[in-house]
Amino acid sequence: MNEPGPDLAVPVLALEGVSKSFGAVRALRSVSLSLYAGEAHALAGENGAGKSTLIKVLAGVHRPDEGAVLLDGSVVEFGGPAAARDAGVAVIYQEPTLFPDLSVAENIFMGRQPRRSFGRVDHRAVREAVAALFRRLGVAMDPERPARGLSIADQQLVEIAKALSFDARVLIMDEPTAALTGSEVARLFAVVRALREQGAAVLFISHRLSEVFELCQRVTTLRDGALVAAEPLAGLTEADLVRRMVGRTLDSLYPKQETEVGAVALDVSRLTREGVFTDVSFQVRSGEIVGLAGLVGAGRSEVARAVFGIDRFDAGQVAVGGRRLRPGSPSLAMAAGLALVPEDRRAQGLIMQMSVERNIGLADLKAATTAGFVSRRTERDRAVDWAAKLQVKYARLSDLVGTLSGGNQQKVVLAKWLATGPRVLIVDEPTRGIDVGTKAEVHRLLSQLAADGVAVLMISSDLPEILGMADRVLVMREGRIAAEISRADATEQTVVAAATGATAGSAR
Amino acid sequence: MADIAETADQSRDLRRRPLNGALRWDTVVGALLVVLLLISFSTVNGFGNALNLSFLIGNTLPVAAIALPMTMLVAGGEIDLSVGSTVGLSGAVMGALWNHGMNINEIIVICAVLGVACGLVNALLVTKLGLPSLAVTIGTMALYRGLAQVVLGSNSVTDFPQNYLDFGSGRLGGSFLPTAALPWLVLAAAAVVVLHATGFGRSVFAVGASAEAAWFAGVRVKRVKLSLFVATGLVSALTGVFWVLHYASATYNNATGLELSVVAAVLLGGVDFDGGRGTLGGAIAGVFLLGTLQNVMSLANVSAQSQTVVTGVLLTVSVLGPRVARQVFAASIYQPTRGKL
Structure with a gap:
């Protein structure tokens, strides 16, 4: 069913029939995926479709219950993220994690700085290596500046430079554009295209379908942990892709x-x-x-x-x-x-370590309060009500809100504010x-x-x-x-x- | 590092995991207290008689009283290390004014107002200037103790009215309950209701878990914090009055180091040092667990040094315990550092 990639070669990195469960939740069911050198591959699917689990299997964070990870056609078992990284698999997350007080160069070579005698860090070698990486990426950034104050877009470029310094051959990008402006996206895409042309395999995840079409050649779609389709993007429309992701026509x-x-x-x-x-x-x-x-x-x-x-x-x-x-x-x-559903749902919209019902009730505690006492029953009834109205999917209302998927978290924020009328x-x-x-x-x-x-x-x-x-x-x-x-x-x-x-x- | 970062849609996989480490921990502490009491009653000579029990409870009351507002404060994401000095300052003012011949009831009212003022100073430094409460209250800890010394010098005042001293050290009828346990019980019940059953209590946990999200939800974050500091100051000052009556002595160094016992007991009770989690039941169990242990060790003629070591070990374990319990789960809900630096 899969046509071969652009250079008809063995995939650099592939999954074959991979399944992964967490307790009773089957996150992945016999999923296959092939990433070819010089190709940008999109991974599509709704929240909770299993995209992140798949990435973590590729990145060596999770070990598959069934199936195999193939590197250059032979089965490998990544013992952990470090093993995957050493094999040339790099993951760029939506929100990079840099050390704010270290310089850009120090961040890139964190923990493996070139040394001079007596174990002193060879700052000149670090600087030159980083300058070379940035030249390769076509990025103008001062390697000596501290990471603090860099925009998220620049932080991602630093992460990409870091990946290159590990000779990454596979670049996995998990929603890298979510917090980027139009021009930043364009710059990121230019870098990714350059890498792809240099022979890197790219796995790209984005909820913005136009970006998927702009950057990628092939797409693999997941739904409820299972493979729906793996196909070239040419000839598909956004509506086709949405239908595959959602399983119905919106x-x-x-x-x-x-x-x-x-x-x-x-x-x-x-x-x-x-x-x-x-x-x-x-x-x-x-x-x-x-x-x-x-x-x-x-x-x-x-x-x-x-x-x-x-x-x-x-x-x-x-x-x-x-x-x-x-x-x-x-x-x-x-x-x-007045009600405000804020921009940052994790930091401003919700209290992640509180339950779903308490989050829903938080903005309108008065409604569940009589004579100063909060009635847990009223609070729960109202939460049940609003969760149903907004079709929030949850296991129990007493679960921490942090356990819900992003879309459902957003519905909880909306419920919380709509409850205030x-x-x-x-x-x-x-x-x-x-x-x-x-x-x-x-x-x-x-x-x-x-x-x-x-x-x-x-x-x-x-x-x-x-x-x-x-x-x-x-x-x-x-x-x-x-x-x-x-x-x-x-x-x-x-x-x-x-x-x-x-x-x-x-x-x- | 970024390797184990997770994105939002991953988290549904964690839905079934038990998460409330703090709730389990406070039950553990409660159970430990019951076990310790049972063992002590059956094996330690002299533990079960009414006089010893009244000593145990009476000596634990100062910590037990201040632990009530301290639990709320820590659950609200702040801390007050000046409580021991506030106890001392309140006692010193009480002694000095008594030497001046003022009426004892008026003195107690003045001490209460003083406690409110002490709490207010802490509160304003924290809420208006945005300073961390740990640093602020280390400063005021020294300040209030210094003021106590200014007020009373090295004098010791002991000649308070007998009926007041009786309140401080007497027992209810022939029972094991100290007289002062009654107001404490009322205060504890009120605290439990406020923290666990009112909107204010919800706000406290919300502020402690995320002051930013609480502010976005319309919680008056500064007002909540201010109330907690003021309550802590007030209870500490009243405890200062009790301390003087209980030990029949007002000196400037009353209750030195008490803040550490309070904080330790609260943390032992499973209240999260980072705020947002904890129960008063756990904190109270923590207070009496430590109190009972000290009492039992004294009865068993354990040397003072060994007692300190045992208490120290227990406290270390107690701070680690809830952490470790939570970290077992936290490993699976690791969240990446936010992208904004």
Whole structure:
């Protein structure tokens, strides 16, 4: 069923009939995969489909229960991550783990610095080796600068350089683009293409299907731990891929309903936080979904945080339903009917070491409280209710929320805020890092909320999401609202042009 | 390193694993206490008589009292090492004012206000200036002890009214319960309810587990922390009054080192040093486990040095115990350092 790879050779790295279970959960069922030199291979699948387990088998973290890992056609058993690394398999994670206080060069050669006499580190050799690596990658970065303060994109490049220093032949990239801007993605892809042309095999994972098509030649799709298809990407459409991942046709990824637009619910006027954003004014009416677009760093999340009271602001005002909010108080903002689903669900949206039910109940403890006492039964009933409404998949409500998949965690954050019955809902990157099926559910939910009269402000770096869901698009650039574009006029070109200040279409 | 980092969609594989190491640990400590008591009653001469039991409980009460707010504070992600000095300062002020001839009831009220002030100083340094409480309260530990010495010098005041001294060292009827155990029981019950059954209690755990996520959920993080520091200061000052009455002596160095006993007992009870986890039941069991052990060793004529060594070993184990129990699970839910540096 599989056609041979581009150079008709033996795969550099392959899995054959690999199964892996964790207790009763069968994470992988007889999955095969072949990675060829000079080829970028995509791994597609929803959250929980088994992608991460597969990567960990390749990286030597997990040992397969059945099946085999093949390196250059012969069976190998990686005793651990170090063995896989020495065999030339490198993994780049979404969020790299560098030592912030060490220099870039020291990070790359951590633990194996070239030595001079008396065991002193040969700094010059390190510097030259790193400079050579960066030249090969076409990256301009000072090897001597500390890792602290590097953007996630730059950190990933450092990780890639580190992988190269180990002579990696297989580069596995687990959602590397999730936190990257358009131009950073382009730079990363240029590096990956160069490596591929130098003969590396690449395994690429991304929830952004357009990136999969842009970078990769072949795709392997997993669903519920089993192999669905392994095929060339040429000739496939995004819809084909989605169907393979989800197992059904999604009616629509952007189920936007026409709604009755009502009174102004959120009125932000001349909001300024020095050095962060300036003179930001906009309104969101009930029943309306307003998209807030812009490049990462344009100040979108910062405005949302200030509106909700997380951060203070220097000038301007925020009113909800005509009532002016006191700055710097989330609890008062909530009392006025505001809700914020934050950007970083693990650090801001959820308390990872608390149970699902307590997380759902946390923003609206009052609802389960009588005379100061929290009723566990009411709390549980409400959690059951909201989890069902949002179709959260969980084993037990008393399980820690950290045990849920990313998409389900996001649903818990939404449940937590919807339980407060907001009249204004701000969602910051509501579908980042979640799979396409859950994404469609979240969109349907936002659409339904707007239809029920909630005013929705949606921050997103996912342009199709903005275009598909928003009634109006606000575009921020360098801390200011650069443009307001109606649904009719909003296209990829107009939004990108406003976000970059360039003439249309030059950002990606 | 990054090798064992995991992404979100992996975590569903862990769904079935038991995770609540702290809850199990506090049960373990409770069971240990019961076992120790049973052994002591049946094998240690002189342990079971009412007088000894009242000594045991009476001498443990200061730690037991301060452990209540300390448990909340640690569960809330903070710590207060100035409690021993607050006990000392409260006692010193009590002695000095008594020497001045002030009414004893007024003195007690002043001590309570003083405790609130001590807690408030800690709270404001932590919440307003954003300093770590460990550092702040090491500073105020020295400060409050120094103030105690300024207030009372090297004097020792002992001539407090007899009925007050009786409260400090007397027993309820002929029973084994010290009189002062009654207010403690009321306080403990209130603390359990507040921490484990109210919205405020939920907020405490939320703040301790993740102050950022709690703030995003509308919890008034600073207010929660401030209340906990103030409660700790207040209880410490009242304990200072009890200490003076119980030992019939007000000196500037009352309760030196008490903070370590309190913190140790709280950690022994399974309260997570990093915040977000723990139970008052566990902490109270930890307090009485240590108290009983010391009492038994004294009865068995174990030398003071050996007692210290045994207690030290137990404390080390206690700090390690819940950690190790949790690490067994933590190994499987390792989360990578966040990408932002």
